[in-house]
Amino acid sequence: MIETLSQPWPWYVAGPLIGVTVTLLLLLGNKTFGVSSSLQHVCAATVPGQNPYLCYDWRQSGLWNLVFVLGIVLGGVVTGLWLSSPEPVAIAETTVADLAALGIANDGGLMPEEIYSLQALTSPAGFLVVVLGGFLVGFGARWAGGCTSGHGIMGLANLQLPSLVAIVGFFIGGLVSTHLLLPLILGGTTR
Amino acid sequence: MSQNPSKVSKGTSKNSSASSWSLLGYLGIGAFFGIVLLKSEAVSWFRIQEMFRFQGFYMYGLLMTGVLTSALVLAVFKKLGMRSLTGEKVSVGDKPWQPGQRHRYWLGGIVFGLGWGLAGTCPGPMYALLGYGVGAAAVALLSALVGVRVYALLAKRLPH
Known part of the structure; x- marks a missing residue:
């Protein structure tokens, strides 16, 4: 099982799994799939200054997104520990x-x-x-x-x-x- | 006597317990997505080069099947008036397209593309590679954060 999963996944498997990600976010909390807004939330949470673009309630609108991208990091850790493959990218x-x-x-x-x-x-x-x-x-x-x-x-x-x-x-x-x-x-x- | 604690909490403290549980859910969905990104090798600088050189179908197949399955699910959800676990009707907001909100897409898009072509990583892969142990991805991510901060400073003066 782990050996199969460690092989690179074909696009026709990975692509629909991206669709599954989108679906789960909609089902869990009607959230719209997106990653880059997390960068804005990080800036808003750390150094907003007086900037109107960064002064908003990031906990209200962005906390789920920050946790989501933290999950992506975690997925990277999991893959690195148990699912990595040594071959060059095909x-x-x-x-x-x-x-x-x-x-x-x-x-x-x-x-x-x-x-x-x-x-x-x-x-x-x-x-x-x-x-x-x-x-x-x-x-x-x-x-x-x-x-x-x-x-x-x-x-x-x-x-x-x-x-x-x-x-x-x-x-x-x-x-x-x-x-x-x-x-x-x-x-x-x-x- | 119904002393079942799970039954009690279901009725009373729905909101507070649901939100921390749902955060755990977002963490899990993120982890799933991170694994998909890494195992599809869409995180790889090499893959992005192959794509921008039109020498392989992989990224096109990945993005197309990703869009198609998402579009299908979204259409079915809208048709059925599907509700999320939080009880909201599933909906995805429209991107603004009124005058004054049209130029940002191609201008910002080109800038993003210039970066994507160089670094070979968009934001999702940066996070995934960071977890995977690629130290330079942390530097790319920090640079992206600086990019957002500088955008915030210039936003008023840039055409949108």
């Missing part, structure tokens, strides 16, 4: 080759050690990928009013035009980063 051979040309090896682990690790943070590439990338994710998610879960899954499932617009934006940005910025960032340091 991405397409063409992607492996493209990334190898940029100096990134897919040699086991979920993340590329060359850029996405604590040791790599002091290199320009590692800093830009993790710190700048993370910053833009937070900034953009709140500007757009949602992330991959809130717009990409929940918004689309609720047939929201704004979410479709946001996803087109996600892809425009992602394509620019992947095809223009990453080659610049990686080409300069690893070759």
Whole structure:
């Protein structure tokens, strides 16, 4: 059982399980699936200052969401302890080759050690990928009013035009980063 | 004599007990979702690269089946007037789309996408990887929090 679960799950299993997550949140407390609002609640709970965007009753509106994301962390712990698999992520051979040309090896682990690790943070590439990338994710998610879960899954499932617009934006940005910025960032340091 | 304590608490202190129980529920649902994120490998920087290079179907299949099952469930719930355990009718609010609330989606979306393409992790995966023991994910998460704080400072001046 554990061995089967430790293998990577196919998309046609994992995708519907995301739907199960959405369903359980609706059933438990009529909650709308979304992750990035938790970032706003963390800011509101810690350093709201005088900012109207961060001064609200986060316990009332956001406590469930904070507990939900704490659960995601817990799920990570559980997976790390009992369900991890040592094999490299089974991405397409063409992607492996493209990334190898940029100096990134897919040699086991979920993340590329060359850029996405604590040791790599002091290199320009590692800093830009993790710190700048993370910053833009937070900034953009709140500007757009949602992330991959809130717009990409929940918004689309609720047939929201704004979410479709946001996803087109996600892809425009992602394509620019992947095809223009990453080659610049990686080409300069690893070759 | 009905001395059954569970029966008594059901009638009297429904709200207070329900809320702490439901918090435990959200924790459990979150843990379930975290495991799904990790075992689907949607948390992987490599997977996101494969997606943005259009070289594999995995992420598209994952997102499409995720949306389809969610949409189906939501439609059925709405049709049946399904109620949550808290007694509310299940409903999902509309995203605002009046003038002054239209540009934020593509502008913020592009900024988010730039970050997603670089870091290869959106907020859900950042939390999951943090628990999984990827130290750099904690740094990405902190950076995202700084991003939200800076957005809050600039929000009035940004087009929405």
